[in-house]
Each structure stands twice: as C-alpha cells, then as structure tokens.
C-alpha cells in the first residue's frame with residue numbers, strides 16, 4: 213500500500229476514533245435527523261444539511277420535528293454546539309464524513325426517482341477533498357453507489373479507496389419501534405474497496421452496537437431490498453390468505469394466531485387495508501425496475517404488489533356490503549375513519565392506504581370524517597379534513613366506523629360500545645364484543 217494512501221486512511225480512522233472527525237448528514241428527515249443526533253450524542257461535531265428552510269429554522273431553534281428523536285436530547289445537542297444545521301453545502305469543506313439520507317421515491321410510472329441522490333452528489337463533488345468518506349444511506353437499486361456516485365466523485369481526480377472513501381449503508385430505522393432503534397439495530401456496510409469498508413465500519417461503530425461489512429456496495433444495497441421485499445411479499449401472502457379465509461368463512465386472525473404458536477419455521481405477518489409508508493410499497497419496485505432493464509420480471513414482487521394494492525378496494529367492498537345489509541347505501545353514509553397514518557403510533561401519512569380508501573368513499577359520495585391523534589389535518593385530492601376528537605357522540609353519529617390504523621391511543625372499548633357498525637381492518641377490537649364488528 214503506498215504510504216500517502218495508508219496515511220490518508222489511518223489519519224481518518226484516528227480522527228474518528230478520537231471523535232475529532234467532523235460529521236455531516238445530508239437530508240434531515242425521518243432517517244437523517246436521528247442519525248445526526250446519534251453522532252452528536254456520541255461526542256462528534258455534526259452539521260446537518262437540508263434544503264428545507266423550515267427544518268433548518270426548527271433545528272437552529274432547538275426544536276424537534278421527528279417523533280423518534282428526544283426533544284430534550286436534540287435541544288441539548290444544539291445548545292452544546294454539537295449539532296448545527298444549515299442549507300449551505302459549502303459546510304462540506306470542513307467535514308470528514310458525510311452520510312446521505314435524501315428521499316428515493318417512485319415516479320408516477322413506478323420507476324425510481326433518484327434525482328435527489330444525483331443532486332446531492334453534484335453538490336458534494338464541489339467540496340470533495342482528500343480524506344473524506346461519503347456514505348449513501350438512501351434506499352436504492354443495486355449498483356447505484358458504484359455506477360452513479362463512484363464515477364461522479366472520481367471525476368474530481370480523487371480516487372476512491374485511496375484519497376477518499378465511499379460506501380453504502382442502508383438505514384433500517386423503524387419509526388415508532390420502542391424496542392429497536394438506531395443503536396441496537398445492526399448496521400450493514402458495503403464499501404467500494406476494503407479500505408472504504410474499514411473507514412465506514414469505524415465510523416458507524418461509534419454509534420451502533422454491531423456493524424457488519426459485506427463484500428460490496430451492491431450487496432449492501434441488495435440487503436436492504438431483500439429485507440423490504442421479504443416484508444412486502446409476506447404481507448401480500450397474508451393479505452391473500454385473508455381473502456381466502458373470507459371466502460371460506462374462516463377467521464383469518466384466529467388462524468394466524470394459532471399458526472404463530474409454532475416455535476420454528478413460521479413468522480406471523482398480518483393482513484391490513486394496504487401497504488403504506490416510504491419503504492415497503494416503494495423499495496421492491498427499485499429492484500423490479502433494475503431487473504426490467506435486464507429483461508427479467510420479478511414475479512413475486514409484482515404479484516405481492518397486485519394483491520396489496522387491491523386491499524383498499526376490498527375494504528371498500530366490506531364497507532359497502534356491511535352497509536347494504538343495514539339497508540344503507542355508501543352514498544350519503546357517514547363513514548368515520550379511525551387512523552389515517554400508515555401504521556400505528558406514528559404521524560406519517562406517506563403512501564397511507566387511507567388515501568385509496570378515501571378516494572373510493574368520496575367517489576361514492578359517502579360523508580367522510582376521520583379521527584387520528586397523530587394527524588391534525590389530512591387532505592385527499594378532493595377535500596381537506598380535520599381530525600375529530602373520538603367521543604361517544606362522534607361514534608354514535610357514524611353509520612360505519614372503519615379501524616384503519618390501530619393506534620394504541622384509541623379507546624377500543626368505547627368504539628365497540630358506541631359504534632353501530634365497525635369494519636376492523638387490524639383486529640384491534642379482538643378482545644372486545646364481536647357484535648357489529650366486521651373483520652378482514
């Protein structure tokens with residue numbers, strides 16, 4: 213190994229070990245902000261970079277906006293100067309390590325939109341310097357780090373693995389999960405070279421209990437897509453089991469609960485009104501897109517997606533049928549949605565199946581309202597709604613109450629006591645009366 217190369221790497225490893233490395237996190241959302249706070253808490257000086265002026269203003273004022281981040285800790289980090297925030301990318305000049313946590317959504321055509329990564333790479337390039345490590349955390353298709361970031365960064369004349377270091381490390385954050393957070397969820401690293409791996413492992417080892425390196429950035433990118441495809445496909449399977457059980461007149465939830473007593477070879481997944489959030493409905497399509505460019509159809513992903521996408525329609529039919537049995541049409545029926553966030557105990561409404569169901573209900577001229585303790589206002593294409601406080605009067609008024617998100621804050625005993633008809637898509641009322649409850 214040439215000595216300058218060795219020195220560059222050793223110097224960076226030492227800086228990290230001594231917590232003298234200056235860290236940057238680009239994109240301060242659900243993934244980036246907890247990461248920035250974790251590095252600051254570990255004793256690093258961290259600069260968060262985001263283009264959203266509201267976020268920068270909030271952070272400068274010591275205000276938290278991500279539920280999984282502690283308000284107190286964030287303020288402490290801000291007050292002590294360990295956490296700074298800016299929209300100015302020239303801050304990168306002074307930074308030794310940069311983690312990229314920008315969005316990777318889908319276009320309307322279901323093709324990956326990697327424009328945020330492209331934009332950030334171009335900005336990083338301007339301030340790239342010897343001895344810097346760049347790590348991509350945004351979920352993306354296998355090959356992104358090597359095919360997109362590597363040539364861009366090396367076009368500066370700096371060589372990856374010698375002058376600078378580059379790796380992919382998928383974020384595995386599970387918003388609202390009180391048991392597993394950033395620190396106790398093992399972190400996967402896939403560097404472009406072995407030296408890139410060493411640097412990235414050293415860096416994340418400062419904030420995560422267990423770091424595991426794989427042989428390439430492609431493998432690390434694929435790890436993330438396997439994890440989320442695994443969930444999407446298993447949810448697709450269990451959603452189909454729910455449709456099958458419905459036809460056979462069997463209680464799906466009882467079947468899953470009983471199957472889950474098997475101590476090996478079975479892992480329970482649960483049906484629901486459809487996929488939501490920024491990961492499970494989106495990430496597998498990054499993989500299918502990549503494979504389409506290679507003339508290969510990812511059959512499991514396509515099938516699971518088809519079934520999962522049908523679920524809001526299926527819930528709508530349940531509502532329609534249940535109202536019909538009560539001599540009511542959907543048109544004009546008062547339908548109260550409980551929970552519009554995509555999953556329990558979070559405020560995130562991105563990709564929530566509540567949108568698809570609301571579209572069907574609005575299209576049939578139901579009179580829609582919702583209650584969600586985490587979401588104060590919520591807009592569909594047609595209307596903007598304000599969350600209603602759950603009360604006996606509100607429940608009594610509704611022709612149909614639909615449990616879409618099983619937030620712990622809802623008083624399900626109250627719901628069952630006062631609602632005339634409940635369509636429960638989450639089995640949230642399982643321990644309560646069966647009367648007037650229609651389940652998936």
Ligand SMILES: NC(=O)c1ccc[n+]([C@@H]2O[C@H](COP(=O)([O-])OP(=O)(O)OC[C@H]3O[C@@H](n4cnc5c(N)ncnc54)[C@H](O)[C@@H]3O)[C@@H](O)[C@H]2O)c1
Pocket residue numbers: 238239240241242243244261262263264267313314315316328331332349350351352383384385386387490491
């Ligand atoms: N939310 C999750 O649970 C989760 C979990 C694992 C992985 N991921 C992945 O992590 C990535 C980020 O997701 P997120 O949920 O944190 O997104 P987010 O929308 O909450 O945050 C992204 C942030 O990036 C900022 N941003 C956009 N373009 C920028 C630019 N050019 N320069 C600087 N900042 C910019 C946005 O203003 C926003 O604050 C995505 O690839 C996502 O798939 C998300």
